[in-house]
Amino acid sequence: MLVVELAIKGLVYGCMYAMMAVGLTLVYGLLRILHIAHAGVFALGAYMAVTVANATGQLALGFLVAAVVSGLAGIAIYRLAYQPILRHSAFVPMVVSIGLFIVMQEGFRMIFGAYGIAFDNNPWYVANVSLAGISLTYVELAMVIVSVVLLVGFGLFSGLTRAGIGWRATVTDPQMATSFGVDPVRVRYVNFLFGSALAGIAGGLVGLLNNYVEPTMGGAVSYKALAIIVLGGLGSVRGTLIASLVLGVVESFGAIYLADIFDRDAIGFLFLIVVLMVRPQGLLGRG
Amino acid sequence: MSAYVASLVSVIGINMILALSLNIITGFCGQVSLGHAAFYGLGAYTAAYLAKLGVALPLTLLAAAVMAGAIGLVVGLTSLRVRHDFLAVTTMGIGFVFLGFVRKQKWLGGELGISGIPGSGLDPVTYALVIAVFAVAVIVFSLWIKKSWMGFTFDAVADDEEAARTVGVNVSAYKLTAFGIGTALAGLAGGLYIYFARIILPDTFDFVQSIAILTMVVIGGTGSVWGGVAATIALTLLPEVSRAAADYRLLIFGTMLILVMRFSPGGLAGLVRRQRPA
Amino acid sequence: MSVLARIDDLHIGFGGVAAADGVSFAVERGEFLALIGPNGAGKTTVLRLMAGLLRPARGHVFFDDRDVTSLPAHARVRLGLGFTHQIVRPFYGFSTIENVMLAAGHRQTESPWRAITSSSRQAERDKAQAILERIGLAAQAAQSPRTLPLGQRKRLEVARAIALDPQLLLLDEPLAGLSSAEATTMADLVRTLPGRGITVVLVEHNLGEVLRVADRLVVLDAGRVLAEGLPQEVMTRADVRQAYTGVV
Numbered sequence: 001m002l003v004v005e006l007a008i009k010g011l012v013y014g015c016m017y018a019m020m021a022v023g024l025t026l027v028y029g030l031l032r033i034l035h036i037a038h039a040g041v042f043a044l045g046a047y048m049a050v051t052v053a054n055a056t057g058q059l060a061l062g063f064l065v066a067a068v069v070s071g072l073a074g075i076a077i078y079r080l081a082y083q084p085i086l087r088h089s090a091f092v093p094m095v096v097s098i099g100l101f102i103v104m105q106e107g108f109r110m111i112f113g114a115y116g117i118a119f120d121n122n123p124w125y126v127a128n129v130s131l132a133g134i135s136l137t138y139v140e141l142a143m144v145i146v147s148v149v150l151l152v153g154f155g156l157f158s159g160l161t162r163a164g165i166g167w168r169a170t171v172t173d174p175q176m177a178t179s180f181g182v183d184p185v186r187v188r189y190v191n192f193l194f195g196s197a198l199a200g201i202a203g204g205l206v207g208l209l210n211n212y213v214e215p216t217m218g219g220a221v222s223y224k225a226l227a228i229i230v231l232g233g234l235g236s237v238r239g240t241l242i243a244s245l246v247l248g249v250v251e252s253f254g255a256i257y258l259a260d261i262f263d264r265d266a267i268g269f270l271f272l273i274v275v276l277m278v279r280p281q282g283l284l285g286r287g
Numbered sequence: 288m289s290a291y292v293a294s295l296v297s298v299i300g301i302n303m304i305l306a307l308s309l310n311i312i313t314g315f316c317g318q319v320s321l322g323h324a325a326f327y328g329l330g331a332y333t334a335a336y337l338a339k340l341g342v343a344l345p346l347t348l349l350a351a352a353v354m355a356g357a358i359g360l361v362v363g364l365t366s367l368r369v370r371h372d373f374l375a376v377t378t379m380g381i382g383f384v385f386l387g388f389v390r391k392q393k394w395l396g397g398e399l400g401i402s403g404i405p406g407s408g409l410d411p412v413t414y415a416l417v418i419a420v421f422a423v424a425v426i427v428f429s430l431w432i433k434k435s436w437m438g439f440t441f442d443a444v445a446d447d448e449e450a451a452r453t454v455g456v457n458v459s460a461y462k463l464t465a466f467g468i469g470t471a472l473a474g475l476a477g478g479l480y481i482y483f484a485r486i487i488l489p490d491t492f493d494f495v496q497s498i499a500i501l502t503m504v505v506i507g508g509t510g511s512v513w514g515g516v517a518a519t520i521a522l523t524l525l526p527e528v529s530r531a532a533a534d535y536r537l538l539i540f541g542t543m544l545i546l547v548m549r550f551s552p553g554g555l556a557g558l559v560r561r562q563r564p565a
Numbered sequence: 566m567s568v569l570a571r572i573d574d575l576h577i578g579f580g581g582v583a584a585a586d587g588v589s590f591a592v593e594r595g596e597f598l599a600l601i602g603p604n605g606a607g608k609t610t611v612l613r614l615m616a617g618l619l620r621p622a623r624g625h626v627f628f629d630d631r632d633v634t635s636l637p638a639h640a641r642v643r644l645g646l647g648f649t650h651q652i653v654r655p656f657y658g659f660s661t662i663e664n665v666m667l668a669a670g671h672r673q674t675e676s677p678w679r680a681i682t683s684s685s686r687q688a689e690r691d692k693a694q695a696i697l698e699r700i701g702l703a704a705q706a707a708q709s710p711r712t713l714p715l716g717q718r719k720r721l722e723v724a725r726a727i728a729l730d731p732q733l734l735l736l737d738e739p740l741a742g743l744s745s746a747e748a749t750t751m752a753d754l755v756r757t758l759p760g761r762g763i764t765v766v767l768v769e770h771n772l773g774e775v776l777r778v779a780d781r782l783v784v785l786d787a788g789r790v791l792a793e794g795l796p797q798e799v800m801t802r803a804d805v806r807q808a809y810t811g812v813v
Binding site for chain 2: 028032034081084085088090091092093094095096098099100101102103105106107110219223226227229230234259260261262263264265266267269270272273276277280281282
Binding site for chain 3: 435442
């Protein structure tokens, strides 16, 4: 049963990683930028969720605000930080992104304090539900449901709506898409909006899960998300989703079986390095 | 020289070796590395472990450089196989794997690191001068590489790898060389550090440290030796001259990274180049 | 005449399509050989296989009596096999003369150990200057390739390859994108190479110039050798004309 429980927990975390990683892979697919500042957007969502929920007593409102504020922050990051320097080599926006992440982290520390905030009224933190003998907290269940709903929704959007198809065309062939009347700048805005909103929601959920929101919380998740998008083949949404689940499960098992050798955060990267040695194009990337 | 100045000189010297060594990998040869602190840490841990066993100072430094350089070559081999875009994340991963490993190993002190490291046997001022001599040697070495055919070839590899192959350059050999030299020097810096600090903690060699080193390189101007020297001195002294700067050190680093990359991606060196008449 | 290079039954495919399907021919020392054929015939693929930028699925490449099939591109350069790209790849961060200097310094760049121990660039600068003068780019020596028009960039590509002191130079569509006057100048330029001891294999679409300057033709179609021989003989063959025009 331990194996099953580890696998389920791994999938739960995988869903959370997927919400982060999708935003990252969307940005990379469009702009070839490693959007490390995505971690800051994640933490921003967490802070929004906890402060609004604590101020109004409404958890759902907190998450709504988290999504909106994070989404807009994402667009602002694109417009102010990336768009002016797209003509340079990819190194330049990546370094800007790193700088931005550091500034955001320090900003949270200065505004909200270094010691972290908890949700005042968090019944979900301890409440459990039992499914087929595995005990999951409400938050873990919510993570799976929310991520599946949002990602399936996105899949339908990109597959079935005009806007979605235009988006996919822009990612594969920007010039062709423009000649069909798709506005590439609008596509970028939608990309950042959606990806960042997802990250903000993920941040809120993680805050709820640990009942703790602190300035550096974006780091660990974001670094793993970077490993995930490389594993999944940079720019491929489907690859990213699969890699997220795989990483969640690998990490879950690795944290137990390799506990004496490596700490939990290193497991994901160790997996990445081993995979790349065997398959330099990633788990699902093309050679 | 007072003890305070000696410790400043020591820190500047170590930071300079770190920055210039990363510059060889990223600035000269164009290979992004976001995990440079891991090699600093490898050198430090190697030297600390040996020093506590009683191994003499020159040997510990040598061992630190060799260990870091050897692992660096292995990482370099990875860099040959993966696409350019992946390299940033892979090197970041090396950093986390190193940290994650070291934190769990009881024989390396786990989360508490290694303490009670013996002194260098020299008084602080003399030791600071020793570090300074090493730093100057690394500056001279970097300038020599730039002037030599190796610098010329590194430039070509950084510019266009496939074109470099068509003029007969063994691109893999040069990338490995850059990694080997850069990481070995970072290991040397780690070895020098332990006698100065007398205690080492895993968190000293984390991702933030890798970024701090990258900041010195980038602000100086990636690829510029004198830019790196200037930026290292400025960024190390800044928290010393300003209390506010010390409290907000990370915030300042982050802001500088954004501003420099946004307005002058060539760093300080780029600004200087622009002032000179064409 | 001795054989300088030989390719033997080369096969390679991309995405299920055979780009080279059993290609064999020899290159004589001192000749000017043109590889021609309709679009998609596999000409550039064959050239890149010879240069070592691609590995064949089957078959061999021989250079100077040596089997170089498993040698990477840079190693073949060191044996005397030069290559120029169809879409030119100068080092945009270098000046024009620096581009040629790096190639001229091929002995210095041979290994990192050799490279770090030598710093003098004067000999290579002189050699590069001489080549630029012969090629007609001396006035542009200090300029960045970014500021050069395509015709001059293509000449730079050839200059850089010549600086490698190759025995055999593989040119991938050196006339592509050039005006007819520029193409004639370039064709005349590369025509002089065998006279300087550099055997040439050229892939080209511009039949007018090719027929004027080539000693011998090899015609490829759909990844196979269709014909080879003297230009006048090959071009009068019905199957060659059909391959180009689709008309018997």
